[in-house]
Amino acid sequence: MAAGLVLLGSASADERAAGANWAHITRPGDTLIGLADAYLTRPSDWQQLQSLNQVENPRRLQPGQPLLIPFKMMKSVPVGAEVLMVNGEASVRSRAGDETPLQAGNWVRVGDKLHVGAGSNLTLRFPDGSRLLVLEQSTLTLSKAVRLGKSDTYRIQIDLSEGSVDSRVTPLKQRPGQYEVRTPALRMSVRGTEFRAAVGATRKLTRGEVLAGRVRMSGAGREVVLGKGFGTLAALGEAPHASRPLPVAPDLRELPTRLERLPLRFPWPQAASAHSFHAQVFDSRDSLVLDGVFGDGGAKWASLGDGDYTLRVRAIGSDGLEGVNASHRFTLAAQPEPPFASTPRDKGHGDSTRFSWTETAGVVAYHFQLASDAGFSQPLLDLPALAATETTQPVALGHYFWRVASIDARGKQGPFGDVQRFEQKPMPASPQASSEIGDEKLTFRWQAGEPGQRYLLQLAKVADFSEIVVEQETDRAVIELARPDAGDYFMRVKAIDSDGFAGPFGTTQRIAVPSRFPWWLLPLLLVPLAH
Known part of the structure; x- marks a missing residue:
């Protein structure tokens, strides 16, 4: 893979010279020949160690003294990388061409090629x-992974052909810059730092962002020194751009530390x-569990399990460089989800009220509270384990x-649902109507109730109202009906509040509608009878 840019640990010349050797602290029983066998590619070169360290007796080393071993002489012991976490879909293709899914606990060997799918991530x-x-x-691809002898020094090389990675390299005093991430346009070799690398979709542009440490980048005859909080862009075959400050971290101080609702909104x-x-x-x-790019000054995710989390947010500049992270710790306690409130909505009537809510899947009980203040500082009623989805309680x-909150089979209570407010009002008064039978109309009147009330009148042939002749609703305190046929009728009226709540019917009244006089027979009655 071509490397158009080199990123080196920004150590001084003296530091780089000192970094050419690894210092082994001798222990009782150590011998020069034994150490050469453990560390050197060619154990027979132990005499070079003797000369470098001016050792008089190679079979007797004083414990606690540093013994310098040149890195270039140390043997390389193959190592791998452990798959620490996998979220979503990831696979590995070995040198032999076999492709298998990756899961936590797997080991990646030199030559293995890894691919992480959409909406997924993994940690090595x-x-x-x-x-x-x-x-x-x-x-x-993991191109190199070796340990130098029995030292704590490793040489790691990763070839990133597409996508992006975040690296956190463990700083070790004796280790030179041997951790490398290479892309088609950028090579990063660091010594204990935190940085990000990403390859653009066209593979022609790579960005590098330094979050900790101080690094030197060079390529195509140009060198750029980057400190913490700086980044650069590198095009394939071109010198790196001048270093530029990374976008500042957003302000997350106003975000809550405890969330009890889904979806998540930050x-x-x-x-x-x-x-x-x-x-x-x-x-x-x-472990990274949610990841997304948002353009509206906030993040939204549909779901996440309860637990303790850290939110990290960074701004993305117009040039594509991603900025310094802002972090915010929070606890999510949204399960089991509360039910939706059904009744009452905003009013109750009479001396009691029926409270009801929806049934939540996987829930075995509900915690109900009633209070006179929205903060529930002193609940008037606290029912911690209701099995049903309703309860009727006396209310002044x-x-x-x-x-209401939900309780699952394990006894875990979730958050309370949205607080519902209502007013307990008197039961709508039952209107007492009077009737007036005219030649053509039957009129009923009653005293008007509260503003906004409507009225329902029923007129039936039988007292149990199983045969209703007229059922009519009005917003006036009077109803005029066409005069019905002669006979006995039964009438009742009830008031309906503006919120739709209907009070009880008033007293049933019996109305006798008399027969109409047959005036058309009057001329016949006046004709004398024939003798």
């Missing part, structure tokens, strides 16, 4: 403790210099608040 851990977070739609102030934001959520094991007139 190297023997020295360094970690590599491989983000979605990334492909890389708003933060929009920054004028930010083109978009890269937000990530890590669990308590430091006034204003109240109520809420």
